[in-house]
Amino acid sequence: xxxxxxxxxxxxxxxxxxxxxxxxxxxxxxxxxxxxxxxxxxxxxxxxxxxxxxxxxxxxxxxxxxxxxxxxxxxxxxxxxxxxxxxxxxxxxxxxxxxxxxxxxxxxxxxxxxxxxxxxxxxxxxxxxxxxxxxxxxxxxxxxxxxxxxxxxxxxxxxxxxxxxxxxxxxxxxxxxxxxxxxxxxxxxxxxxxxxxxxxxxxxxxxxxxxxxx
Ligand SMILES: [Zn+2]
Numbered sequence: 001x002x003x004x005x006x007x008x009x010x011x012x013x014x015x016x017x018x019x020x021x022x023x024x025x026x027x028x029x030x031x032x033x034x035x036x037x038x039x040x041x042x043x044x045x046x047x048x049x050x051x052x053x054x055x056x057x058x059x060x061x062x063x064x065x066x067x068x069x070x071x072x073x074x075x076x077x078x079x080x081x082x083x084x085x086x087x088x089x090x091x092x093x094x095x096x097x098x099x100x101x102x103x104x105x106x107x108x109x110x111x112x113x114x115x116x117x118x119x120x121x122x123x124x125x126x127x128x129x130x131x132x133x134x135x136x137x138x139x140x141x142x143x144x145x146x147x148x149x150x151x152x153x154x155x156x157x158x159x160x161x162x163x164x165x166x167x168x169x170x171x172x173x174x175x176x177x178x179x180x181x182x183x184x185x186x187x188x189x190x191x192x193x194x195x196x197x198x199x200x201x202x203x204x205x206x207x208x209x210x211x212x213x214x
Pocket of ligand 1: 150153
């Protein structure tokens with residue numbers, strides 16, 4: 001697991017795994033991007049910037065996108081969270097889906113309480129809206145940015161949607177499925193494994209949650 005900046009206690013565990021040349025995902029790798037088989041999917045031990053000379057630029061981009069996700073977490077998709085009584089019951093988790101060219105395709109905020117829907121997590125809503133907008137379920141090349149480590153359901157949905165990259169903020173040791181409790185996103189038994197960047201603006205992301213639970 002690579003972290004941006006270095007996540008707590010995650011550095012250096014394990015080493016680079018060999019590239020999997022049979023993996024269809026390798027065909028979609030863009031120039032300058034770490035290959036999923038080599039750097040991108042390894043997680044621990046992979047050095048950012050070795051495979052990708054644009055590592056610093058990518059980190060900046062991820063942080064910029066995370067600020068947008070935090071904004072969504074705090075204000076809601078239409079900026080109305082907190083304005084009426086409804087949305088404030090929901091744990092503030094925000095997600096934004098970006099297209100391959102960096103276009104914002106969709107956003108989602110956790111709406112479980114608001115809608116009474118157990119699957120209405122920020123990531124699922126963002127995926128659904130992007131798929132609707134694009135008219136297809138495959139979201140190759142897209143990056144999902146979310147303020148909290150995805151749960152098993154969301155990690156599964158991200159894999160099913162073929163999202164290329166997942167960027168998340170705060171770690172969720174109790175339910176996280178992107179390295180904490182499980183690592184569904186990079187389970188080597190699955191054909192599709194997104195690149196994962198965890199701990200992006202971790203302090204800010206955790207602060208939003210802490211403020212909610214206080
Ligand atoms: Zn979830």
